Amino acid sequence: MLDDFMVRAALAGTGVALAAAPLGCFVVWRRMAYFGDATAHAAILGVALSLAFSMSVFVGAMVVALLMALTVNFLSGRGYAMDTLLGVMAHSALAFGLVAVSFLSGIRIDLMAYLFGDILAVSRVDLGVIWSGAAIVVALIGWRWSALLTTTLNEDLAYANGINPKREQLVLTLALAITVAVAIKVVGVLLIAAMLIIPAAAARPLSRTPEGMAVTAGLIGMTSVIVGLRAAFVFDTPAGPSIVCVAALSFVMSSILRTFRTTA
Template sequence: MTLLDDFLVRSALAGVGTALAAAPLGCFVVWRRMAYFGDATAHAAILGVALSLALGLPIALGVLVAALAMAGALTRLAHPTLGADATLAVLAYSALAIGLVAVSLTGGVRIDLEAYLFGDILAVSRGDLALIWGGAAVIAGLLAWRWQALLTATLDPDLARAAGVDPRREEAVLTLATAILVALSIKVVGALLIVSLLIIPAAAARPFARTPEGMATTAAGIGALAAIAGLGLSLEADTPTGPSIVAAAALAFAVSTVMRRRAG
């Protein structure tokens, strides 16, 4: 028997891997005020599940395709009169509703829909673990490669253009990274909670960080601790694991907010 045969070890590694992937990406989501963009991309995950079942594809592949399609639609279809926030809402909830209907119409396939909505980290397999850490490595590599350009484009798009950095290209990097994160984390926290794991650790880390790199590192630590604490809470109190992880992250955010107010 190896260490990875223990489902608790696999669950903890899956949670930590997802948190490490989400942390630096979540910092850019916070800095750019892209929370609803991430939410819309995550809602498309259920449509991706339906696509996978209909075509006999791996779930992660279907989710990745749907998330990329949603991100592309969000980039191209923002209506100037309707407003970006309204367009995001229309696309997000339409994708979620169509996905739920499509999954329910998939005949001959038994599926635990709740596991895809709220996660089922305790059922993570070795293959899932390899997918999560492999995806986390791809996200980390993308962000490390484009880190300075992403920061410049985030702080001042005009300055970025003057420096030879294309803000739209950097936005495409973030879009790709977000889609990969959605695909790899749906098994851990589910489509409805993915964005919480993106945003809450980054927001909790903000008061303690003096540099962007410091914020990303602190967010990674908070996210990893939240994953382990949420898993422990789930086992101790028999609560849903995905929501328990998010609740632990929310507690960290509450503590950081109190500490910030006392300090300033």
């Protein structure tokens, strides 16, 4: 069954959707969209370093994404506006990554595949990495779910309950780095943030509880993958962007539904 490239693509996209769903909810609740974008952009530098030192692209992307996230956490609140800091870090990391790639003489690299993803070229090994990473992210978020929700709601309440908000932020940072590393093969660094944010944003009007929103976001993400792949096959369009387009349409439909509910 796994010899069919479309089946491998669907399984890979489903794995990414499962990892991105609960994490994307926290990104939406905490208004961390730019934070996710900056972390994703840093991954291209990790790709360049991985290829230069003959390392696993997954490891390089995860390490650099994690370092980027930790750097942003460290510098925030030290005289820099968060949006300014994230803008500088995101674009600088992407630029340094692209420049580093240009120095890789003798190494053939399809830069577009890392920028926009190449889900149709996913191998069995890639599937193992993606699903292993997704399992780690889901287990990590599930383990700290209550503490993360409390910290997101109110940091003072978290302290009162013996929860360290900085530790929970570190958990989110680690989960985000893993998600970026496993998603880079599927949708690329420029579309990772979209898969984190759009399904969660689309699920918000359709959910009554945080848990329900995470589950709904996962369903929307997986549906976007299947429908997007089918649309890419039928209309001969890029697979990664097609998946994001379907997710965007789901957000539009959920927004329309919310409008009807509020006016009814």
